[in-house]
Amino acid sequence: MMMRRCKLYYSPIQYLLPILLVVTVVELLTSCGCSNDSSSLEVDVDAPGTIISRFQGYLTINTAYPNPNYLEAANFIISQAKSVSLDFQTIEFVNGKHLVLLKWPGKKPYLPSILLNSHTDVVPVEPHKWSHPPFDAHLDPSTGNIYARGSQDMKCVGMQYLEAIRKLKASGFQPIRNVYLSFVPDEEIGGHDGAEKFADSDVFSKMNVGIVLDEGLPSPDENYRMFYAERTSCSLIIKAFGAPGHGAKLYDNSAMENLFKSIESIRRFRDSQFDLVKAGLRAEGEVTSINMVFLKAGTPSPSGFAMNLQPSEAQAGFDIRIPPTADPESLERRIAEEWAPSSRNMTFQLVRSKKKSEYPNLTAFDSSNPWWMLLQEAVRSENGEVGKPEIFPPATDARYFRERGLPAIGFSPMSKTPNLLHDHDEFLNQNEYMKGINIYKSIIKAYASFDEYPRDDVSRAEL
Numbered sequence: 229m230m231m232r233r234c235k236l237y238y239s240p241i242q243y244l245l246p247i248l249l250v251v252t253v254v255e256l257l258t259s260c261g262c263s264n265d266s267s268s269l270e271v272d273v274d275a276p277g278t279i280i281s282r283f284q285g286y287l288t289i290n291t292a293y294p295n296p297n298y299l300e301a302a303n304f305i306i307s308q309a310k311s312v313s314l315d316f317q318t319i320e321f322v323n324g325k326h327l328v329l330l331k332w333p334g335k336k337p338y339l340p341s342i343l344l345n346s347h348t349d350v351v352p353v354e355p356h357k358w359s360h361p362p363f364d365a366h367l368d369p370s371t372g373n374i375y376a377r378g379s380q381d382m383k384c385v386g387m388q389y390l391e392a393i394r395k396l397k398a399s400g401f402q403p404i405r406n407v408y409l410s411f412v413p414d415e416e417i418g419g420h421d422g423a424e425k426f427a428d429s430d431v432f433s434k435m436n437v438g439i440v441l442d443e444g445l446p447s448p449d450e451n452y453r454m455f456y457a458e459r460t461s462c463s464l465i466i467k468a469f470g471a472p473g474h475g476a477k478l479y480d481n482s483a484m485e486n487l488f489k490s491i492e493s494i495r496r497f498r499d500s501q502f503d504l505v506k507a508g509l510r511a512e513g514e515v516t517s518i519n520m521v522f523l524k525a526g527t528p529s530p531s532g533f534a535m536n537l538q539p540s541e542a543q544a545g546f547d548i549r550i551p552p553t554a555d556p557e558s559l560e561r562r563i564a565e566e567w568a569p570s571s572r573n574m575t576f577q578l579v580r581s582k583k584k585s586e587y588p589n590l591t592a593f594d595s596s597n598p599w600w601m602l603l604q605e606a607v608r609s610e611n612g613e614v615g616k617p618e619i620f621p622p623a624t625d626a627r628y629f630r631e632r633g634l635p636a637i638g639f640s641p642m643s644k645t646p647n648l649l650h651d652h653d654e655f656l657n658q659n660e661y662m663k664g665i666n667i668y669k670s671i672i673k674a675y676a677s678f679d680e681y682p683r684d685d686v687s688r689a690e691l
């Protein structure tokens with residue numbers, strides 16, 4: 229550029245206007261410091277400000293329940309895919325619930341592919357409890373924090389995948405394996421119309437996926453968190469029966485008294501688990517959690533409840549999360565013997581989210597799983613620290629992929645960030661977001677360059 233300037237504009241007085249133009253162009257180019265492609269002078273797609281505005285663009289699409297705008301989200305993602313030159317298709321397993329699938333073809337398409345999954349839906353908001361409107365994606369200039377529903381869960385990850393690929397493409401990198409990106413609906417209400425149907429589909433089988441990356445959690449300290457499994461959720465309803473009686477009478481074995489004995493016992497168990505977490509002996513995902521979510525009893529009257537009557541039935545409902553390392557039968561025994569014993573005239577109903585296969589529900593997190601090791605190395609190569617392997621406390625779409633016997637790792641590159649998933653004022657700092665893009669760049673590069681494959685599997689795949 230300097231050469232051109234010297235050659236063409238040696239006579240500054242005569243060519244004042246062109247000089248000004250060239251100086252402006254030179255400034256534009258040097259200010260971004262990342263592109264010397266003279267054909268893209270109009271908009272610098274790689275400037276940090278542009279990268280952040282693309283993230284903000286995704287965040288301002290309201291994909292919250294009860295009416296997530298899936299169509300707008302799909303159109304946005306497709307426009308991004310076009311600008312990065314990725315193949316794209318939209319699939320509606322259920323009408324109005326768009327799933328966008330992008331593909332970056334690899335040089336050896338017979339090798340198992342890489343799937344980068346993210347969900348496009350977000351949980352509802354109470355806008356008046358936010359400091360900034362939750363779909364404005366406001367960037368606080370003093371802190372660099374971007375406030376928006378979905379900034380952590382998990383529109384950040386979806387866009388970071390795309391930005392990382394944009395950078396890799398610009399650097400001339402070509403993947404060996406096929407790299408797929410799925411933007412799925414429905415995760416926050418169970419994923420049945422999204423990732424579950426996707427994982428069961430022919431489209432998915434044909435993709436020959438070998439590893440899935442899905443969401444993780446932010447870490448308040450400098451360690452990035454990696455998840456190899458998640459807890460199974462159950463709902464438990466216990467019912468107590470007993471003789472009804474006058475509200476003034478003291479007697480044994482009323483339904484309420486029988487139910488309360490159970491609630492006390494459940495609370496002692498809850499404390500024992502919570503104490504392990506508080507003492508730092510177990511991570512949140514490694515204990516069984518149980519929380520009471522409803523209580524139902526009483527004899528209705530026009531003004532509320534009859535106050536002078538002890539009812540003959542009472543029930544309570546609980547949300548239970550069991551780590552894959554726990555013995556599920558011991559919980560059932562505990563329920564039958566302590567929490568809802570028939571000897572105390574109680575019944576129970578335990579509904580477990582169904583596991584559809586006998587595949588292990590854990591992804592290996594040692595050297596037997598090269599994907600785990602590659603991810604760790606990639607994070608470290610970007611000067612990130614990795615925390616110890618964890619079990620995801622609630623459920624994610626990753627379970628549908630693990631149920632097919634695939635390794636799936638939960639990872640969202642957010643360190644030094646408070647966990648505000650589903651909370652008011654959810655935010656992500658712009659620097660943390662930019663750092664995450666570089667981390668994914670390093671992960672995707674490592675994954676897409678990984679050329680190993682067991683010999684006999686290769687010949688099978690080639691048949």
Ligand SMILES: *[C@@H]1O[C@H](CO)[C@@H](O)[C@H](O)[C@H]1NC(C)=O
Nearest residue numbers: 261262263264265398399400
């Ligand atoms: C500039 O372009 C050349 C050749 O296309 C490339 O090798 C180099 O990495 C580019 N530099 C930057 C800073 O993008």
Ligand SMILES: *[C@@H]1O[C@H](CO)[C@@H](O)[C@H](O)[C@H]1NC(C)=O
Nearest residue numbers: 469470481482486571572573
């Ligand atoms: C259970 O119900 C039976 C029959 O109503 C009653 O005789 C017994 O006392 C009850 N036992 C308890 C522990 O509530």
Ligand SMILES: CC(=O)N[C@H]1CO[C@H](CO)[C@@H](O)[C@@H]1O
Nearest residue numbers: 460552556583587588589590
């Ligand atoms: C809840 C559940 O399905 N747990 C299983 C997860 O996998 C381990 C090891 O294969 C089993 O022991 C658990 O029962």
Ligand SMILES: [Zn+2]
Nearest residue numbers: 381382415443
């Ligand atoms: Zn999520």
